[in-house]
Amino acid sequence: MKRFILVITIGVFSSLCYSQSAQPNKKELDTLKTKLETLFMEDQLFRRLYQDAEKKFGQDSAEMEYFWKVVEEQDDRIELEFIAIIEKYGWLGISEVGRLANTAQFSIMQHSSIETKKKYAPLMKESVLINESQPVQYARLIDRMLVNDNKPQIYGSQITQDETGNSIFFEIEKPELINKRRKEIGLDGIENFAKQRQIEWNVVQKEK
Structure with a gap:
């Protein structure tokens, strides 16, 4: 019963978030598309390089410790920029910003805090259910x-x-x-x- 109540609560919270989100115009959507694609590139860049870095410096090296420190700091910054977008506009669907920018939101969520994941996962699910994610x-x-x-x-x-x-x-x-x-x-x-x-x-x- 408690789990059922929790599901209802999450659904209501999610619907409220959508109803309170600003509706971006065409110019804003173009800007958001570019912004999310840029954040996606930043999110992925170091992760595509880490294996080469490990081969060169060693998994437990000081260089790799610094490497992951930089990644963590960047993840924190990207998460804050993502939160600012989703708090204002809600979860942006494929028809609004395209498949790559839509995927960027998922990728950023993957590397965000557990609190961010739990808070915005219901918004992603709503988008999935209307074929927008x-x-x-x-x-x-x-x-x-x-x-x-x-x-x-x-x-x-x-x-x-x-x-x-x-x-x-x-x-x-x-x-x-x-x-x-x-x-x-x-x-x-x-x-x-x-x-x-x-x-x-x-x-x-x-x-x-």
Whole structure:
């Protein structure tokens, strides 16, 4: 019952955030598109370089310690800029800013604080449900939050390896209902996802 009340509360909060968001005009949307794409580039740049840096300096080197310090400081700045945008305009959909800028919001959320993730995830879900954001990205965001909190995932997007090196799913909450949950946000059945990653899946699915 408490969980049901929490879901309703989050939904009401999310709807209020949308209703109070400013409606950007065409010029503002163009500016927001450019801004988000720039933030996305900044968010990804160092992460695309870290493996080369590790090979050169060593994983536990002073240079890599400084490298990740710079990344952390940049993440904090990007998060604040992202929050300023979403607090004013809400979650920006694909039809408003394009797929890349829309994806930028997801990527920034991935590297933001847990408080930011929890606060704005409902806005992303609303966008997903009207086909304005990508369901696979929402699934990854939610599942990673749960796995990082040592809780079962709900969409089955997170995999790991067993002791023999075979791919397996992180624990899934009520796996017999996973396709129902996936369908609700626009994802296909878990069977295809498992097959692509050579994971055995034979859990009979239920509707409720």
